[in-house]
Amino acid sequence: MEKGYRNLGYALLLLIPLAYFGMDKSWFIHFPQFGDQMNGYLRFHTVVVLAWIGLLIVQPMLIRYHQVEWHRRVGKGSYFLFPILLLSTWFQVIRISGSDEPINLFFPLADSVLLILFYGLAIYYRRQQPLHMRYMIGTAIVLLGPTMAYIGPHRLGWSANFTQYAQYAITIFLLTGLLRLDQMHGKKYKPYLIIGLSYAVHLLVYSLLFMWT
Template sequence: MEKTYRFLPYYFAVFTVLVIYCFYQSYFGEFPDFEGVVSPIGNVPITITSVTHFHVFMIMAWLLMLIVQPILILKKQLNWHRLLGKISYGLVALMILSFILIVRQEQLREKSLPVFASNLLDPIVFIVMYGLAIYYRKKPAYHARFMVMTIIGFIGPAFARIQGPALETVFALFALFLILEWRTRKIYKPYLISLGYYVTHLGIVAYLFFGNQALLDSLWHFFFEKG
């Protein structure tokens, strides 16, 4: 692994702690009975279901894998790294299922076009970044950088729980890693691809929410209308 990226286990570990902190009041802090959980939307009590537990478990499994994978590279355990990479195919498939189930659960509890708009951004961004990482799996420099970018799909949902600056943080990360590349190996392309895709996708979602809510509402009814 490049010397510059030896910090990746710490980077992913810190991000995992941040996610736990953001969801502490609405989930982790109520372990094990999960009574008194309130929704970040309207601050109303909600019931934690098996769908919620499944979704959280899959997210935490993914974040744990992100921590372990660069450690395996550092320890030169390449066979284990590749095996875990193959396992990630199934893990991501289950994560996508958990995204679908949790979005449907929460939107049927309370229709929210702003949240639905974010649902059209963050999970899809994660899937695209992961897909690019797998596409470039035989090109380690690109593969590692796209894996780094998979976390930007988690920033919005996490920061929404603490009303944090999600977009500012995402663009700050892009700036940080682009500056890092400028000072070291100058492998800009993965981050430029990620930034270009993110801005484009964000623009589409912003158009739906700010410029064509009728279409956004039609999409909501297509996916969630009962009966």
Template sequence: MEKPVKKLQFDLSGYYFFGLVLLVCLGFWPSYFAKFFYGTANFSFYFHFHATVLILWMSLLIIQPILIRNKQVAIHRLLGKISYLLIPLIFISIILLTHSRIPHQGPLTDDHLVGTFNSYKDLIILATAFFIAIRYKKDYQLHARGMIVTGLACIEPAFIRFAFRVISDPFVAYLTTIFTLYAVFLWIIYRERKQAKARWVFPLIVGLYVIAHGLVLFDMLYLPFWRDFVMWFAHLPLTTILI
């Protein structure tokens, strides 16, 4: 007799996201968190705003599955309404922080082009994942997958900062980061390979990442159309320059 398929327990994801918190601390410790202890945390409002809303979001990703596991559905739904406020704030924080980091006048460097692209790529991944989570909020399997992806989207920004510190070659550090990201997604896809439904979410997100990383690896970001877009974005009156 064939063994029954064991479904992924998405209500355990809150505990796994503690690992994401550790990764974020490793990635951002020298450049952000440690500076509060050394008295050198002279960051702009845009940076603090971005950090605050993401910390709140990661806290929500940890708490919500634990509430479901403990059958606290009413509290889960109540806290879920906060996501309708937090996600727009996350989008705004990413746009403002990205805008504050590029020169509003003058030439753009390759780092400005790639950095701006990575921010917009993260926005697309987050928007897609959150749309799935809300569009299918009455379907637990799809809703859970969408929300989990909003957390997994934090892996690349955190891991690449850690990789740049321990790997001397920036290109190797970048490849290590994206391969690690794909390994996480492929492990999840493999684990859910025999489930009957909702298996399209993680492959869809992987496809978006492959397109985005392909544009970076094949130097498509240095073409005039992207430089023109970033220049247009830089000239918008959104922020003052981050020092």
């Protein structure tokens, strides 16, 4: 593993407290007796997202500690887990499509496109570890969207619009830092350019759709 990314697995542990603050009232407080607080979809989606976060954390740690064979086995498990992750998101699409604000379909659909793009590229470059790793980092960044969508309004009292632009700002900050790190060490930073361009399109479409809301 590249020296600058040896602690990537530990850094991704930050996804756990983010998930806690992003799903507190919908999962952790009511576990294991949910009652009417959670529907079946939300339980399913939460479990799948937590499993994906676990995979993102474990995989770089396996590489760091030279457990390459286990890394490959867990990676093959993602072929099964990733479609389930998308399926759990599709349930949200169905729910929103029947609501009073179908424009909010943008969020699960756009995030699904980003996930498919980044994961697809990660699998395509699975034998080129530096590129594979960077695109998997891209899938982790996508998780910031739904997490911030809860934390902003419910924890910090932000408006939905301000929360979304705050997410873009955080994403730009992260990608800029990662890109500069690679530039300083002469590494391949093209994946971060592709991820950044994808988010630029995400930002443009969001701004056009929600400009007058």
